[in-house]
Amino acid sequence: MNPITQSSVLEEGKTFVFSLSSGESLPVRWACSPLREAKEAVLIDRLERLDVLRRLDDYPHMRMLLDEDCLEYARQRKSQVRQWLSEGIYVFGAYKIGLMLARQARQSGVEVQGFLDNDRAKQGSVIEGVLIHHPSEIALENAVVLVASGRHGNAIHAQLSVISGIRLVNMSEFLYALNAPYIAGVFSDFVEAPAREPFRFISAFLRMDDERSRQVFDKLIGMRTRLSIALADQVKSPYNEEYFDAEFVHPEHAARFVDAGAAAGDTLQRLEEHFGPVEQAWLFEPELPAYYEALRSNAARANVWLFNMGLDEEPSRAAYQADLTYDVMNEMDSTVPSGTISYIQGVPMDSVVSGKVGLLKLDIEGMEVRALRGGREIIARDKPVIAVCAYHRADDYWNLIDEVLSIRPDYRIGIRLYADILIDVTLYFY
Numbered sequence: 001m002n003p004i005t006q007s008s009v010l011e012e013g014k015t016f017v018f019s020l021s022s023g024e025s026l027p028v029r030w031a032c033s034p035l036r037e038a039k040e041a042v043l044i045d046r047l048e049r050l051d052v053l054r055r056l057d058d059y060p061h062m063r064m065l066l067d068e069d070c071l072e073y074a075r076q077r078k079s080q081v082r083q084w085l086s087e088g089i090y091v092f093g094a095y096k097i098g099l100m101l102a103r104q105a106r107q108s109g110v111e112v113q114g115f116l117d118n119d120r121a122k123q124g125s126v127i128e129g130v131l132i133h134h135p136s137e138i139a140l141e142n143a144v145v146l147v148a149s150g151r152h153g154n155a156i157h158a159q160l161s162v163i164s165g166i167r168l169v170n171m172s173e174f175l176y177a178l179n180a181p182y183i184a185g186v187f188s189d190f191v192e193a194p195a196r197e198p199f200r201f202i203s204a205f206l207r208m209d210d211e212r213s214r215q216v217f218d219k220l221i222g223m224r225t226r227l228s229i230a231l232a233d234q235v236k237s238p239y240n241e242e243y244f245d246a247e248f249v250h251p252e253h254a255a256r257f258v259d260a261g262a263a264a265g266d267t268l269q270r271l272e273e274h275f276g277p278v279e280q281a282w283l284f285e286p287e288l289p290a291y292y293e294a295l296r297s298n299a300a301r302a303n304v305w306l307f308n309m310g311l312d313e314e315p316s317r318a319a320y321q322a323d324l325t326y327d328v329m330n331e332m333d334s335t336v337p338s339g340t341i342s343y344i345q346g347v348p349m350d351s352v353v354s355g356k357v358g359l360l361k362l363d364i365e366g367m368e369v370r371a372l373r374g375g376r377e378i379i380a381r382d383k384p385v386i387a388v389c390a391y392h393r394a395d396d397y398w399n400l401i402d403e404v405l406s407i408r409p410d411y412r413i414g415i416r417l418y419a420d421i422l423i424d425v426t427l428y429f430y
Helices: 047-054 060-064 072-085 096-107 153-160 171-177 187-196 198-206 211-225 230-234 266-275 288-298 368-373 376-382 396-407
Strands: 015-019 025-030 042-044 089-092 112-116 130-133 144-147 167-170 256-260 280-284 304-307 316-321 341-347 359-362 385-389 413-417 425-429
Touching: 015 047, 042 047, 042 198, 047 198, 060 198, 060 211, 072 167, 072 171, 089 096, 096 112, 096 171, 144 153, 144 171, 153 167, 153 230, 167 171, 171 187, 187 198, 187 211, 198 211, 198 396, 211 230, 211 413, 256 266, 288 304, 359 368, 368 376, 368 385, 368 396, 376 396, 385 396, 396 425
Parallel strands: 025 042, 089 112, 089 144, 112 130, 144 167, 256 280, 256 359, 280 304, 359 385
Antiparallel strands: 015 025, 316 341, 385 425, 413 425
16 A cells, blocks of 8 residues: 555545554545445545544544554443442433333343432332432432433533442443343444444544534544543533534425424424424324324324324335333323234335425434435435434444435535433434
8 A cells, every 4th residue: 555645646446554643554545435335444535534534633532443442441341330230220310211221220130229310209209119219318328320311411420429439320331231232233332333343433434524523423432432421511412403403404494394203293393493383394203102192283284294104215014012112101191002013104205205305304213224215316306404313223323424425425414412322413414
């Protein structure tokens, strides 16, 4: 391999040796190929990417992917947390995330000694046989506490860290220690994928088109490989901006809105609070109780079409049991008996959405790639802003980029984080 210099003639498909500002070198290939091909070299598709790559040392968590021991801290922490969990835990957060993690703990043989919550109205209540305590009403010295909050994890850590001897475990540390399943895979893959495939992740990082996105991407990699939630405080965006960050989404985009994973219609409500009433919206929600909840508030609106379906690459049907992922706390008033077996109907967006689309939001539990393929005609024709969740699969950061750019290579790309943990990560194509 030849080194890249100022006078180098970059040839398509040719691999060069590239020097970082620190003097370290790595292989770089000049190619517009999909990022999945970045196995043995970083892929560069534009000259300006080289300027960012040269400064890779400015992004410490991206830079660490080049080190063989970049997962050493995570593995040591895993061993330590596994030992702590054997003593039993308190779960701080008596709501959806807390309940899901408590169930996972019990399934893994970890004793849940109680829930903790700052809401005094919950004190003394019981969830699935576990008592809820206010943290000031119980001795927590030397206790092991799992912090189960998506938006307030760092604040809870700060609140509890003053307690003598307390041992705090965040959600990432907990899931990694138990080798737990995670949405569309297992959490260990989510943590370790960047270290196993560094050139793919560095190549994806270089596709970010604004500096804030590069900073967010760097911290997200740190949150994965170092099991950190503290890094989120440096780059987290306000939760109410999720899916329509003003850097990428403008009123003209929001007017014609496709929402895949619409839940009870809450994203449409927040969208209209930001941009005013939509001209047309198409809402897709396969879970029956959430769909009925959306109907209650939107059925009379002629410009809001609701589909009890999911988006897919082609027409499909999948067995579905109404033990909900959305309604974990059984808060919805539903006539659907628990345990009822139904079916999720999958449809291609191209076959049911008519007219121009300005904004496409996808949050469909790992089915995002298939949904994008089912909307190729609309995406190619309209080039809508796409806000797609990028935390369901370990390879989302680069695989979603490959999928969208295979349809419209002229998209620009950004990424934002809206939580303290590795959920609510949105890739924007604009």
